[in-house]
Amino acid sequence: MNMLHDRAIINVEFNMAPFSTAERKKRRSLELSSSIKQTFEPVIKTTLYPRSQIDIYLQILQHDGGDLQACINAATLALIDAGLPMIDYVCACTAGSIDKEPIVDLNHVEESSDSPELTVAILPKTGKVNLLQMESRLHVDNFESVANLASEGCENIYQILDQVIRDRTKGLLKQMKQ
Structure with a gap:
């Protein structure tokens, strides 16, 4: 076991349920796990938790497309809900x-039609790009418009995630007062 004495280790396990898709081919779960780990x-x-391990388990129950971004957004919510300190949301x-x-x-049909696909993960407060992953070739003339659209989508997701966290926190405060 790799133990770091000055910070926590992040472990990510990604699994797709066998019934989640009609396709029987093996998904690239190790690649997705690695991308998510590098993103977080x-x-x-992690320096607040020396000699510890933070496990992130992700299970896809229905493959409708957008596995990577859905897992990143779900992991962000789960980590915040667990109370782990982060420098920013990851959207x-x-x-x-x-x-x-x-x-x-993109949905599953659009993903499987060999259309170019670009996944972006940003830190909304600073605007830093934390992940940029292309699944297929995208012509350079179209790259900027696609990247900008993905970034706008990240900003919209940030607004939704932030509102969910704030509503959850208000609900917890009401429960504590009762």
Whole structure:
């Protein structure tokens, strides 16, 4: 076991339920686990937990497309709910291009049509890009519009996640007062 004496280790396990998709091919779960781990390592304040391990378990029950960004957004909510200190939210969104028209939040059909796909994860307070992953080729003329659309999607997701966290916190405060 790799133990770090000055900070916590982040462990990510990604699994797709066998019944989640009609396809029987093996998904690239190790690649997705690694991408998610690399996305959260600079964001979680691991130095506050020396000689510890933070486990993130992600299970896809229904594959409708957008696995990576859905897992990143769900992990962000779970880590905040668990009370782990982070420097910022991590918000992810995917955009692509169909017939040279940029689209956001691709579904399974759009993903499997060999259309270009770009996943972006940002830290909304600073605007830093924490993950940029392309699944297929995207013409350079379309890259900027697709990347901007994905970033706008991340900003929209941030607004939703932040509101959910604030509502949950208000609900917990009401329960504590009772």
